Amino acid sequence: xxxxxxxxxxxxxxxxxxxxxxxxxxxxxxxxxxxxxxxxxxxxxxxxxxxxxxxxxxxxxxxxxxxxxxxxxxxxxxxxxxxxxxxxxxxxxxxxxxxxxxxxxxxxxxxxxxxxxxxxxxxxxxxxxxxxxxxxxxxxxxxxxxxxxxxxxxxxxxxxxxxxxxxxxxxxxxxxxxxxxxxxxxxxxxxxxxxxxxxxxxxxxxxxxxxxxxxxxxxxxxxxxxxxxxxxxxxxxxxxxxxxxxxxxx
Numbered sequence: 365x366x367x368x369x370x371x372x373x374x375x376x377x378x379x380x381x382x383x384x385x386x387x388x389x390x391x392x393x394x395x396x397x398x399x400x401x402x403x404x405x406x407x408x409x410x411x412x413x414x415x416x417x418x419x420x421x422x423x424x425x426x427x428x429x430x431x432x433x434x435x436x437x438x439x440x441x442x443x444x445x446x447x448x449x450x451x452x453x454x455x456x457x458x459x460x461x462x463x464x465x466x467x468x469x470x471x472x473x474x475x476x477x478x479x480x481x482x483x484x485x486x487x488x489x490x491x492x493x494x495x496x497x498x499x500x501x502x503x504x505x506x507x508x509x510x511x512x513x514x515x516x517x518x519x520x521x522x523x524x525x526x527x528x529x530x531x532x533x534x535x536x537x538x539x540x541x542x543x544x545x546x547x548x549x550x551x552x553x554x555x556x557x558x559x560x561x562x563x564x565x566x567x568x569x570x571x572x573x574x575x576x577x578x579x580x581x582x583x584x585x586x587x588x589x590x591x592x593x594x595x596x597x598x599x600x601x602x603x604x605x606x607x608x609x610x611x612x613x614x
Contacts (some may be wrong), residue, residue, distance in 0.1 A: 487527045487610040488572050490556060491515035491579070491590045495614075499602040512555070512593035513603040517579035519560060519588040525570040526554050526592070526607070534562050540591065541583025544576050551598075557591035558583050 497514035501507045517523065529548040537543035540557030544564060547553050560580025570576060581588040594603045607614050 485572055485612070487607060487612050488524065489607060489612060489614055490526045490592050491517045491521065491523055493517040493521065493590070495604070496589055499604065511600045512591050515590040515592065517588065517590045519580055521579040522575045523556055523559065523577050523579055523590050525572060525574045525576050527552070527572045529554070529570060531564045531566055531568040531570060531576075534565050539584035541585065542577070542580065543583070546570065551596060553595040555593040555595070558585050558589060560588070
């Protein structure tokens with residue numbers, strides 16, 4: 365009871381509310397009963413009537429039908445736009461990634477192939493100097509046989525082993541002067557003469573290209589040079605032909 369007036373305040377019941385707005389509610393629901401929106405509104409109105417929450421029912425019922433439909437359409441359009449935007453973003457990201465991959469593939473230089481180490485040659489020339497005399501009889505010495513090849517090496521120039529082997533002689537050797545003899549595989553022996561200095565000793569193992577002595581003019585010579593001989597199974601052989609047969613450029 366209101367203490368100031370002495371009157372009991374009047375309250376609005378759900379039934380009175382529905383009765384008051386009956387015509388408007390029924391007209392709206394009849395015109396919109398086929399749509400999902402009107403079903404939602406009908407559920408709201410029913411809930412309001414049954415539960416006494418007239419405020420919510422009035423809010424839904426008093427909203428114009430066009431506005432309600434427009435709101436629902438706007439929501440759908442917003443969701444559609446968001447979906448399309450996400451699809452565009454995904455497509456853009458995919459395209460950017462593909463372009464980046466293509467660019468990386470185009471700009472990445474192919475790795476150069478590593479050169480395989482060349483195997484050490486089996487045979488080499490014993491001196492880089494030009495040839496000054498060849499294997500065979502010497503007319504200028506009365507047809508005397510020359511069993512080697514002479515290289516016009518300067519005094520002190522390097523003489524090298526023609527192949528892998530073991531030194532079996534190093535020192536004074538008659539007309540060869542300071543000479544060196546090396547045994548190789550397959551019955552091959554090489555002889556080097558007229559050194560000014562010897563750099564290996566008997567029993568030393570040498571590789572093709574190892575320096576074994578320095579050129580000179582010791583022994584039976586007319587000037588500094590390297591005298592080089594090759595024997596196969598004890599028989600003298602033309603050194604130039606032998607080296608060429610081994611693939612050596614002479």
